[in-house]
Amino acid sequence: MIKNAVSLVTGGASGLGRATVERLARQGARVVLADLSSSKGSEVAREIGDNVIFVPVDVTSEKDVQTAVQTAKEKFGRLDLAVNCAGTATAVKTYNFNKDVAHRLEDFTRVITVNTIGTFNVIRLSAGVMGINEPNKDGQRGVIVNTASVAAFDGQIGQAAYSASKAAVVGMTLPIARDLSTQGIRVCTIAPGLFNTPMLQALPEKVRTFLAKSIPFPQRLGEPSEYAHLVQAIYENPLMNGETIRIDGALRMQP
Numbered sequence: 001m002i003k004n005a006v007s008l009v010t011g012g013a014s015g016l017g018r019a020t021v022e023r024l025a026r027q028g029a030r031v032v033l034a035d036l037s038s039s040k041g042s043e044v045a046r047e048i049g050d051n052v053i054f055v056p057v058d059v060t061s062e063k064d065v066q067t068a069v070q071t072a073k074e075k076f077g078r079l080d081l082a083v084n085c086a087g088t089a090t091a092v093k094t095y096n097f098n099k100d101v102a103h104r105l106e107d108f109t110r111v112i113t114v115n116t117i118g119t120f121n122v123i124r125l126s127a128g129v130m131g132i133n134e135p136n137k138d139g140q141r142g143v144i145v146n147t148a149s150v151a152a153f154d155g156q157i158g159q160a161a162y163s164a165s166k167a168a169v170v171g172m173t174l175p176i177a178r179d180l181s182t183q184g185i186r187v188c189t190i191a192p193g194l195f196n197t198p199m200l201q202a203l204p205e206k207v208r209t210f211l212a213k214s215i216p217f218p219q220r221l222g223e224p225s226e227y228a229h230l231v232q233a234i235y236e237n238p239l240m241n242g243e244t245i246r247i248d249g250a251l252r253m254q255p
């Protein structure tokens with residue numbers, strides 16, 4: 001059960017991560033909220049309550065992530081759940097023939113570094129701390145939840161970097177679940193559709209409206225609390241492992 005679970009949530013200052021921190025704290029879990037030092041993490045943690053500690057973290061930094069997992073251990077005694085929500089997006093064509101310019105390699109690299117390598121960094125270091133937990137009666141020591149995107153499967157025009165970064169998260173889910181199975185650590189990935197968060201609000205209004213209308217049912221953007229609900233369901237269901245779960249109202253994005 002989620003009550004008393006010690007959790008680490010990256011990207012916890014905004015959107016899906018913030019909703020996850022709120023839900024976990026409300027259910028009695030203790031949470032390390034990890035987000036960039038430039039984020040509102042400190043404010044958000046204070047608002048949510050005493051069960052939440054903000055640690056400034058860039059998920060691409062080994063040192064920062066070490067500090068975050070050690071904080072969970074030192075302040076709360078263990079780490080049971082790590083949720084990877086930190087992420088970034090870009091929308092650029094591979095080659096823009098109108099402007100005669102190629103997608104910048106720096107932009108492609110940045111998105112892969114945060115979304116794929118940052119996620120892996122958090123997984124590997126969290127696993128080290130979870131692996132020494134006392135197992136429960138099922139032999140479970142911890143749970144890791146990653147965030148991909150439906151763009152891992154049906155990325156749109158302009159999503160080469162973002163889709164590649166998220167497809168890599170989907171791709172690593174099963175092998176990591178297999179790697180960590182010996183220690184009783186489960187690993188699942190959520191592939192969200194379109195959720196009402198600051199990241200989506202950055203899209204042009206026209207694109208957002210068009211996208212929302214293409215969702216079969218319910219025909220609206222997802223609420224971050226609905227994502228958080230799935231994180232809890234994964235944590236509480238002992239058989240969920242090695243799988244990527246879409247939460248998207250049956251959306252299949254068009255080109």
Ligand SMILES: CC(=O)CC(=O)SCCNC(=O)CCNC(=O)[C@H](O)C(C)(C)COP(=O)(O)OP(=O)(O)OC[C@H]1O[C@@H](n2cnc3c(N)ncnc32)[C@H](O)[C@@H]1OP(=O)(O)O
Nearest residue numbers: 091092093149150151156157158159193194206207210255
């Ligand atoms: C965050 C998640 O994980 C979930 C998601 O993936 S949400 C989906 C995110 N989708 C995107 O980010 C789409 C990315 N692509 C784009 O924004 C654009 O295609 C692009 C900026 C990369 C290139 O656009 P472009 O071809 O240079 O043409 P541009 O002049 O910008 O747009 C052409 C027209 O098509 C529209 N358009 C572009 N992409 C569109 C899309 N995906 N859906 C609907 N309309 C779109 C534009 O609004 C524009 O309309 P007007 O001419 O009437 O103003």
Ligand SMILES: NC(=O)C1=CN([C@@H]2O[C@H](COP(=O)(O)OP(=O)(O)OC[C@H]3O[C@@H](n4cnc5c(N)ncnc54)[C@H](O)[C@@H]3O)[C@@H](O)[C@H]2O)C=CC1
Nearest residue numbers: 011014015016036058059086087149192194195197198199
């Ligand atoms: N909103 C949506 O519709 C969808 C979002 N997603 C994914 O869900 C995750 C959360 O997205 P949203 O909440 O919408 O975005 P958001 O932009 O509201 O929140 C992302 C958070 O990640 C943090 N972050 C970014 N780079 C970081 C880094 N290097 N280290 C630490 N923290 C960092 C940001 O500071 C921010 O607080 C992302 O991985 C995103 O790709 C996937 C599918 C759909």
